[in-house]
Amino acid sequence: MESCSTMLVLLCVSLLLTVCHSQSSRELSAEDFPNKKTPSSAEKDLVETMEELLGKFQSRLPSYEKKGGTIPLCDVGDRCAVKLGPRIGKLCNCARGSSCNSFLLKCI
Template identity: 50%
Template sequence: RGVPLRVRQVEVLQEVLEKLGTRDPPALEKRLSWVPSCEPGEPCAVRRGARIGKLCSCPRGTSCNLFILKCS
């Protein structure tokens, strides 16, 4: 008859728990260019030559200072 229902439920639960344990953002967040939020004073960007890459989003009321590359 195939795999018993309880065995399949355990396998599915293990898959879900493994996915929750990863630190990588889900595929949808990657596609939408989602970035984590950061705290005031925390580095928010990195400079690579003439380009600046965003590391995180600054909280409301602050912005990423592109001279010092920190939320202020």
Template identity: 45%
Template structure:
């Protein structure tokens, strides 16, 4: 998560620095083709490809942490089923919102 945050901060910093540097140039000193100009020793196409690779890698890592975990119980709205009966036992489906409770007879949040 921290590496994703670092990538986002780096991309914002680079875009701000590029816009500031572009604004300070005079019209006489500007080159005709800006896309071929190296920035920090790399062409903008190479920078874009590197940034896209980092973002794809970060998305792949973040996708795994968003999946449902066994210890986290989702929240139920009022009137939704919060439990299921398995013979003599009652299994919880979700946790009721604050101020409500799971009714063990109707198995719904009230």
């Protein structure tokens, strides 16, 4: 009974592989879609207007950059933080593969 179920599974898998292998994947190009329309002048005007509006409102969006600029990188063993009462302030970012130890305040 077990051999019949195993054979059935193998048959289904081989059938699936045959069907998948027979379908070739090819890159789509503009030639595959001859009826596709080119953008009209109204669409181009709409895009230009939206870009203009985005440019106007870009200055109003909040900036995610720190006010002091970018934080420099620390080497392993360098001091990366300072304890200010109950808070810890960053002096620099540790290099890749290391992290800032909050007890020692050094990159390890």
